[in-house]
Amino acid sequence: MPTILSYLFRRLVILLISILIAAAVLFLLLRLLPGDPANALVSVGADPEQIEAARRQVGSDLPLSEQFFRFVSSLTRFDLGTSFISHAPVLPEIGKRLAVTVPLTLMAFLLALAIALPLGIIAAVKSNRWYGSLISVVSQFGIAVPVFWIGILLVTVFAVNLRLFPSGGFPPRGWQRPEAAFDALVLPVITIAIVMSASLIRYVRSATQDVLGSDYLRTARALGASFTEALIRHGIRNASVPVISVLGIELASTLLGAVVVERVFSLPGLGSMLLLGIEQRDYPNVQGVLFVSTLLVLLVGFLADLAQRLIDPRLRDRSGGAAR
Template sequence: MIRYALTRILLLALGLLVASVLIFATLRVLPGDVAQMIAGTEGTPAQVEALRAELGLDRPLATQYLDWIGGVLTGDLGASMLTGAPVLGELAEKARVTVPLGIGALVIALALALPLGVVAALRRDRASGAALAMGSQLVAAIPVVWAGMMLVVVFAVGLGWFPAQGFPRGGWQQPGAALAALALPALTIGVVEGAMLMRFVRSATLAALGQDYVRTAAAKGLTRTQALLRHGLPNVGMSVVTVLGIQIAGILVGAVVIEQVFNLPGIGRMLVADVGARDLVKVQGELLALTGFVLVVGFLVDLAHHAVDPRQRERA
């Protein structure tokens, strides 16, 4: 287990290094000049060049990258070129919206996908099972923006149960208002991601039902449901753990979009605004933090799967 963990840590570090190079290089080929944006339309060429020197944009790209990655290794993601505010501090502030949103969406997705996926598999030969399978395919195909707008029309505009947009100025000092503001966004992401996960749970459950040990248990007098619950669900659970990292990445991408729809002051909305403002240092810090989060989640999922699956331990 220790050897496997060390190998995964090395791969994680390599993935972060490659991601940092790609992020830095990609942002440097985008059109626009942050120095020109700061100077404005009335800025003279001399003023623009002075700003470029002040911001360090006139240095070789390799030097800029090494300075940036050196700061990252010490826990410093840099400071905004426009405001001078530390990127890490702003990420921590915006994460107070994005993280609860993602957790809520994940809980909703799991609460829908696990029981409904199992039921759809157990009733695959019945109309209810076919309806659940078809419904999951339809919901999974719905764009998250459209789903959010429909939920706003029904639950915010029509029924008035939740606010349509925004987040309370007091933040989590107003917990009731904060939870109400995140309810529809979390439900939007959770339902769409839950439909995708449900299809996988159904497939994993069907595969478990076809295993010899489940059929043997059924032949000894257990019903198909009892045999699955006693002997098949552990394998279904391991399969779900395997794709959990992908689902969390999907939830993160959904949060970036949904924060625009619901006007939430989270990381996604900040990232879109910073890209438009051409704030290179801030954007590259935000992208690296998000990429690192996804890679770490994948790393933890790999460790969990290795720990609970004896076949993985034997291969290691």
């Protein structure tokens, strides 16, 4: 237990340092972009006095080091600034958008797992059968198809022709009407899950094939275990270790890539907020969305790393040995 706690403490310290580094990189990259954030507050043809007043208002007249100190100080107070356009705090607005993006991502992730895990295992175990090869071929096709094309196809079939689900949008009352909110997310969830599962099937198939050729699986068979029993008791657990890393990457990339799907289905999520902020040159909104997205990606990586060590005792022993 002390070893696990020491490892968890070290990982938390690394996570906090990573968040600080990510905030610094984000701050610098946004300041390197051409133009001044104050330009969003003034109209075309504004005189120098108006521009200078706007710069003082947003703090862009201060030295870069002081701007960064203010930025980090605001983050410690969970303050992401105020929108230039709506004059509303950014963090509550991001919270509203996350109520769309997070359920969309998690439901798509779970559906993709439900599809990819059994199909990937079947593709590995039955690789010499026609249906095992068919699963591999279809997964390759799913990777090549653009996600927006799948979304448009689903809208055409299930929304326009069959009229089973809405073609886009999200109910104004959100999750206060769970049935309407769920219906609005069905097609976007399926769209993301198809693309994600196609990629995951490859990794599950590869990890399972590595396990099928392992010595410990052959030993379990020699000791009298059936193929299915040996695969479930020994193979799947070991195959899941590399797959978890891929799952973390896929989940993080889905969070970042939801902007395309949200655009296709007109969902008021985090991605649409980012695009709107860029179009309107709403600097605090863009900065806030990018920081929260980066934070979520780091948290996903942190949780995936912990899950790997909970599943594989060898990783726990290795980290414990490093700690000692």
